[in-house]
Amino acid sequence: xLYNTHWALILPCALSVYNAIICKTAIEGIPxxxxxxxxxxxxxxxxxxxxxIMPLIKPTLAVLVLYYGVxxxxxxxxxxxxxxxxxxxxxxxxxxxxxxxxxxxxSEGMGDSFDSFAEAVKYSAIVITTLPIMCVYPFLQxxxxxxxxxxxxxx
Numbered sequence: 595x596l597y598n599t600h601w602a603l604i605l606p607c608a609l610s611v612y613n614a615i616i617c618k619t620a621i622e623g624i625p626x627x628x629x630x631x632x633x634x635x636x637x638x639x640x641x642x643x644x645x646x647i648m649p650l651i652k653p654t655l656a657v658l659v660l661y662y663g664v665x666x667x668x669x670x671x672x673x674x675x676x677x678x679x680x681x682x683x684x685x686x687x688x689x690x691x692x693x694x695x696x697x698x699x700x701s702e703g704m705g706d707s708f709d710s711f712a713e714a715v716k717y718s719a720i721v722i723t724t725l726p727i728m729c730v731y732p733f734l735q736x737x738x739x740x741x742x743x744x745x746x747x748x749x
Contacts, residue, residue, distance in 0.1 A: 602676035603684070607665065613658050620654035621647060656734045667727055685723050692719050 596602040624647060632642045648655070670686035677683055696712040 597676060598678045598682065600682065603666070603669070603672050606672065607669070610662075610665075613661060617651070617654060617658060620651040624650050660731070660734045663730065664727055689719050689723050692716070 596605065628646055628650075629642050632646055637645070668686060670684065670690055673682075673684050673687050677687075693716050696716050
């Protein structure tokens with residue numbers, strides 16, 4: 595019952611093994627003494643997770659949110675397979691149809707003015723679909739360097 599629903603796009607790629615390894619590495623980088631001292635103070639596992647571990651791996655989580663967001667935003671192939679209703683199609687599928695229609699019309703040789711209009715439509719559609727990610731990135735950018743370098747090895 596997932597066919598032709600938004601869940602068909604969300605569930606198959608809800609967890610990436612690569613991103614899980616990045617998160618695991620970030621958690622392993624936290625000193626064990628922090629959780630041990632919290633246990634001695636009477637904290638349970640859930641309290642340690644949300645009050646100690648999550649704030650410490652916030653940069654990594656911000657990077658993973660950005661990775662998942664960009665991945666889902668750029669995904670068009672799964673929607674073309676799993677969605678039949680055109681009202682449910684994401685913006686990338688609409689952009690793809692605009693770009694392919696503009697390319698088909700410009701190849702028919704309708705004139706120079708139409709070719710320049712088709713080019714303007716293509717470029718404006720690309721800019722409009724890129725804007726949301728560009729607006730989110732500055733808020734996550736301060737965490738990006740620290741979160742990406744979490745698994746790096748000094749050489």
